[in-house]
Amino acid sequence: MSVRTRADLDALPSYVPGKTVPGAIKLASNEVSAGPLPSVVRAVAEAATAMNRYPDTGCVELVDRLADKLGVPADRIATGSGSVTLCQQLIQATCADGDEVLFPWRSFEAYPLLTHVVGAAQTRVPLTSGHELDLDAMLAAITPRTRLLFVCNPNNPTGTAVRTADLEAFVARVPDDVLVVIDEAYKEFVDDPHVPDGVEFAKTQWEQGRDNVAVLRTFSKAYGLAGLRVGYAVASERVVEALRKVYVPFSVNALAQVAAIASLDAEDELMERCRAIVAERGRVRDELVAAGFEVPPSQANFVWLPLGERTLAFNDHCLAHKVVVRAFAGDGARVTIGEPEENDAFLAAAKAWSAE
Numbered sequence: 001m002s003v004r005t006r007a008d009l010d011a012l013p014s015y016v017p018g019k020t021v022p023g024a025i026k027l028a029s030n031e032v033s034a035g036p037l038p039s040v041v042r043a044v045a046e047a048a049t050a051m052n053r054y055p056d057t058g059c060v061e062l063v064d065r066l067a068d069k070l071g072v073p074a075d076r077i078a079t080g081s082g083s084v085t086l087c088q089q090l091i092q093a094t095c096a097d098g099d100e101v102l103f104p105w106r107s108f109e110a111y112p113l114l115t116h117v118v119g120a121a122q123t124r125v126p127l128t129s130g131h132e133l134d135l136d137a138m139l140a141a142i143t144p145r146t147r148l149l150f151v152c153n154p155n156n157p158t159g160t161a162v163r164t165a166d167l168e169a170f171v172a173r174v175p176d177d178v179l180v181v182i183d184e185a186y187k188e189f190v191d192d193p194h195v196p197d198g199v200e201f202a203k204t205q206w207e208q209g210r211d212n213v214a215v216l217r218t219f220s221k222a223y224g225l226a227g228l229r230v231g232y233a234v235a236s237e238r239v240v241e242a243l244r245k246v247y248v249p250f251s252v253n254a255l256a257q258v259a260a261i262a263s264l265d266a267e268d269e270l271m272e273r274c275r276a277i278v279a280e281r282g283r284v285r286d287e288l289v290a291a292g293f294e295v296p297p298s299q300a301n302f303v304w305l306p307l308g309e310r311t312l313a314f315n316d317h318c319l320a321h322k323v324v325v326r327a328f329a330g331d332g333a334r335v336t337i338g339e340p341e342e343n344d345a346f347l348a349a350a351k352a353w354s355a356e
Ligand code: PMP
Pocket: 030, 081, 082, 083, 084, 085, 108, 152, 156, 183, 185, 217, 218, 219, 220, 226, 229, 230, 231
């Protein structure tokens, strides 16, 4: 006899993180390449002297700071160990066995894995030929068992973003008992004024009596804290209460909480970094398009190259040039925008490929 684990997990692929290859430039995980700010490192070092104590499980100080910043009551904010954990908690909070989660595909790879692990069914709605979310097809795919749907905005890995008017028309047609989760992991890199700020959008929905819009944000990307794991959800009191029920106690650690607060103190400097990344994104895209690549306009800190069957060969070519990108076999490659010299190294590899 050996231990019995769930048989259905045997066939489930594990989440595949972006690779780190010694000596190569990593543009595979949508991290910010610049290191943490000295003020954040100092705050973490000071807090480390108290790490024999459990963290504040409710993240009260961080939640209060976020409530002030966002202009929402504290009981509409829940924190989590990275927003990926909140994705799982939201599914756990809304779905019993057989209930359905709906999401665009291709999108964030954790959606199908977490949905399966929680025991919910999943519906994947293909993107349009322009690599955008197909909101009409998503509406058409909703069934009486649909409990939650993800709107990844901007979408990982394609970088495309849903505009305010389209989101409004979409949410107006989603049944009230389906939670619309706007995943804004890359929000700080959006520069199209027609793309909504999810929290402001949610507030207008709440004012109209629609409580079924939730927003996910993270400190991993623009705030440069991927290694510490902290994200948050903004949702109705009822959803936040349910999130707290499924929360694993103490899962946002003390150093992550302190670093997130110190990052909010340094927000101006961090947003300046984001603007530099956005400028680089424009340069990288322009040069790729000039070299003959199809590159959908991106609102995130990465670009998408829909290379289809040539994706893995492109990945190997980049690796040979000491650049690690993220390949999705048969579909495309996602390339994070790094520091200018990192982007130059990638562009040199990409141009060598198109010259072949
Ligand atoms: N949502 C999206 C769309 C993402 O791309 C990611 C990270 N790749 C996450 C959520 C999770 O980020 P984290 O758990 O680091 O907050």
